[in-house]
Amino acid sequence: AQTVTQSQPEMSVQEAETVTLSCTYDTSESDYYLFWYKQPPSRQMILVIRQEAYKQQNATENRFSVNFQKAAKSFSLKISDSQLGDAAMYFCAYRTRGVSGTYKYIFGTGTRLKVLA
Amino acid sequence: DAGVTQSPTHLIKTRGQQVTLRCSPKSGHDTVSWYQQALGQGPQFIFQYYEEEERQRGNFPDRFSGHQFPNYSSELNVNALLLGDSALYLCASSFQIAGLSSYEQYFGPGTRLTVT
Numbered sequence: 001a002q003t004v005t006q007s008q009p010e011m012s013v014q015e016a017e018t019v020t021l022s023c024t025y026d027t028s029e030s031d032y033y034l035f036w037y038k039q040p041p042s043r044q045m046i047l048v049i050r051q052e053a054y055k056q057q058n059a060t061e062n063r064f065s066v067n068f069q070k071a072a073k074s075f076s077l078k079i080s081d082s083q084l085g086d087a088a089m090y091f092c093a094y095r096t097r098g099v100s101g102t103y104k105y106i107f108g109t110g111t112r113l114k115v116l117a
Numbered sequence: 118d119a120g121v122t123q124s125p126t127h128l129i130k131t132r133g134q135q136v137t138l139r140c141s142p143k144s145g146h147d148t149v150s151w152y153q154q155a156l157g158q159g160p161q162f163i164f165q166y167y168e169e170e171e172r173q174r175g176n177f178p179d180r181f182s183g184h185q186f187p188n189y190s191s192e193l194n195v196n197a198l199l200l201g202d203s204a205l206y207l208c209a210s211s212f213q214i215a216g217l218s219s220y221e222q223y224f225g226p227g228t229r230l231t232v233t
Contacts, residue, residue, distance in 0.1 A: 043227045
């Protein structure tokens with residue numbers, strides 16, 4: 001069974017600085033997707049970035065980028081120029097193929113990011 | 118374009134009671150997944166509905182059941198509520214094209230269920 005591990009329960013970063021959130025996963029599949037979701041206090045889960053396992057190039061979305069190490073099964077999120085609005089819970093998620101061709105998502109336990117002014 | 122909507126926002130129930138939560142998917146989406154998120158934890162997959170059938174199920178007891186309607190909206194039912202069922206229940210929608218799932222899920226704001 002696939003698992004997702006986030007070993008940092010909480011991280012802090014100074015406004016305008018850079019922070020990296022860690023995620024490791026375990027799987028025997030070769031084709032899969034990885035995601036980072038943000039959940040602010042409003043509870044709405046928002047997709048931050050996704051990575052296709054077959055792509056060697058790391059995904060980038062504005063200030064957000066990932067370091068995808070497939071062999072090491074590592075998928076970290078880097079937030080550059082941190083802003084106060086980045087403060088939230090961040091969840092790493094793995095999409096696994098289920099029966100009937102559909103998919104389900106396995107989430108890590110989350111990392112709470114605090115941004116200090 | 119309305120996103121994923123859920124109702125109610127908050128709900129308080131007593132042990133042993135039954136509860137129904139509702140979800141309307143994002144416009145154009147036909148697949149609905151339900152997650153339970155306990156306080157301080159990541160979402161746990163409950164089940165997924167597509168074409169009005171349960172397609173996948175996570176490790177949840179039969180007390181958790183669901184339904185999908187022809188308009189793609191969905192309900193989550195929980196019977197014989199336990200204190201441990203207190204959580205945020207999230208609904209997420211996606212779509213299928215030619216047997217392939219979209220890689221993104223869009224989440225609703227969730228329903229906070231408190232069991233006393």
